[in-house]
Amino acid sequence: MISRGPGLSEFALIERYFRKAGAMRSDVQLGVGDDAALLQSPPGAQLVAAVDTLVAGVHFPHGSPPASIGHRALAVNLSDLAAMGARPAWALLALTLPEVSEPWLEEFTGGFSALARSHDVALVGGNTTSGPLSVTVQILGHVAKSTALLRSRGRPGDLVFVSGTPGDAAAGLAIEQSRLAASSDPDGYLRKRFLYPSPRVALGDCLRGYATACIDVSDGLLGDAGKLAHASGCGVRIAFDDVPVSEQLVSAVGEQRARELALTGGEDYELCFTVPPSEVDRLRHNLPAERWGYCCIGSLSEASGTVVTNKGSVIEFSHSGWDHFGS
Numbered sequence: 001m002i003s004r005g006p007g008l009s010e011f012a013l014i015e016r017y018f019r020k021a022g023a024m025r026s027d028v029q030l031g032v033g034d035d036a037a038l039l040q041s042p043p044g045a046q047l048v049a050a051v052d053t054l055v056a057g058v059h060f061p062h063g064s065p066p067a068s069i070g071h072r073a074l075a076v077n078l079s080d081l082a083a084m085g086a087r088p089a090w091a092l093l094a095l096t097l098p099e100v101s102e103p104w105l106e107e108f109t110g111g112f113s114a115l116a117r118s119h120d121v122a123l124v125g126g127n128t129t130s131g132p133l134s135v136t137v138q139i140l141g142h143v144a145k146s147t148a149l150l151r152s153r154g155r156p157g158d159l160v161f162v163s164g165t166p167g168d169a170a171a172g173l174a175i176e177q178s179r180l181a182a183s184s185d186p187d188g189y190l191r192k193r194f195l196y197p198s199p200r201v202a203l204g205d206c207l208r209g210y211a212t213a214c215i216d217v218s219d220g221l222l223g224d225a226g227k228l229a230h231a232s233g234c235g236v237r238i239a240f241d242d243v244p245v246s247e248q249l250v251s252a253v254g255e256q257r258a259r260e261l262a263l264t265g266g267e268d269y270e271l272c273f274t275v276p277p278s279e280v281d282r283l284r285h286n287l288p289a290e291r292w293g294y295c296c297i298g299s300l301s302e303a304s305g306t307v308v309t310n311k312g313s314v315i316e317f318s319h320s321g322w323d324h325f326g327s
Contacts, residue, residue: 021109022091022116022123037124039090045142050080056133061176066104067111068195069135074115075197076218077139079269082204083216085149086141088119093126094136111196119201147208149273154213154232156302158274163200163294165246166221167258168193170265184252197269203292207273210283214273222263225272225298226306232274238263238298240310263308274300 030038041047054073056062074091081088093112116123121139172194174180185191199216207214215228222238229236245258253261271294275283280296289295301307308315 021113022121025089025120025122027089028122028124032123032125034125037090037092039124039140042142044145046145046148048081048084048086048141048143048148049138050077051136051138052076052080053134053136061173064176065111065195066107070108070111070113071115071196073135073137074112074121074139075199075269077137078115078119078121078199078201079197079216079218079271081139081141082199082201083149083214083271084143085147085204085208085211085214086143087205088121088139088141088201090124090140091116091121092138092140093123095126095128096131096134097128098131098133119199143208149204149208149211149214151213151215151228151231152233154228154234154274154300155276156234156300158212158234158276158300159280159296160225160236160238160272160274160298160300161294161296162217162221162225162244162270162272163203163292164198164268164270165244165249165262166217166268166270167249167260167262167265168246169197169267169269170194170261171249171252173267180252185248187248189246189248190252194267197267199269200271203271203287203294206287206292207271210275210279210287211273212276214271217268217270217272218266220264220266221268221270221272221297222306222308228272228274229300229306230304232300234300234302235304235306236298237301237307237309240308240315242295242297244295244297 027040028037029040054060054069054076060069060072073093077091078088168190171180172185172190172192175182175185175191176194204214213228213232215224217224221243225236225238240259243259243262245255245262249258249261
């Protein structure tokens with residue numbers, strides 16, 4: 001339960017916790033405190049906007065650490081901009097609280113602000129209201145005109161890559177929900193991968209000029225790779241044994257289950273992207289995989305649909321991605 005602090009009005013709440021949250025940017029002409037913000041976009045750039053809502057009990061368990069909620073609310077939006085190859089600049093926050101607790105707000109804004117400052121994002125406005133706990137963040141950034149990464153520009157034969165080690169966050173969530181024993185994650189690595197995801201903003205920025213298409217992995221690698229392929233008018237083939245998994249995940253659930261989670265789990269906020277074979281050597285030379293943490297998992301195909309193969313055989317998966325309104 002979030003208890004109400006005595007005499008803390010909405011105006012005082014904003015002044016105390018949100019006016020100075022995030023980075024200070026010279027392109028913010030007017031930020032928190034007025035009816036709207038005044039922002040200056042760079043010349044020759046296109047504005048990039050994304051918005052996500054996190055709801056207690058849907059996107060994070062009830063009782064999650066407030067710092068994690070603040071961090072994740074911004075991270076999921078940063079990941080969307082990373083998938084476009086865009087640089088984040090400004091954010092707006094709409095926070096719905098069942099009650100007001102100053103300790104909770106201290107932790108929440110601490111988690112939000114630390115991530116915002118690390119990516120030079122200024123909080124420029126928003127809203128607070130009373131109701132069931134939910135957090136909506138809109139993020140704005142920019143990308144040089146006509147250079148944004150899209151889902152729709154992949155071509156048959158392009159190789160498919162993914163960053164990081166998908167599946168970790170799904171296991172971390174299972175631990176948070178007591179569906180997986182906490183003892184299987186002795187150093188807390190998997191929990192941290194869910195509670196404090198690291199959006200791949202720098203990688204997305206660098207992929208412009210190499211990748212033909214890109215998508216962030218939020219609803220499961222299998223489903224999101226399929227979305228990219230569909231948007232590009234292609235199919236996708238993924239090699240089961242090439243899907244990267246962390247040592248911690250394998251230790252917790254075994255290698256077979258680890259790769260299944262890597263394909264069908266969500267909340268990773270990694271990048272799945274495609275590169276033409278002719279550009280792969282240049283990619284690997286200029287963006288070494290050992291530094292940037294990506295690997296090849298398959299290719300786009302002319303035939304539609306998503307296929308996972310293991311030693312030449314096709315594997316059937318019953319779940320291909322999260323759908324809020326699915327059965």
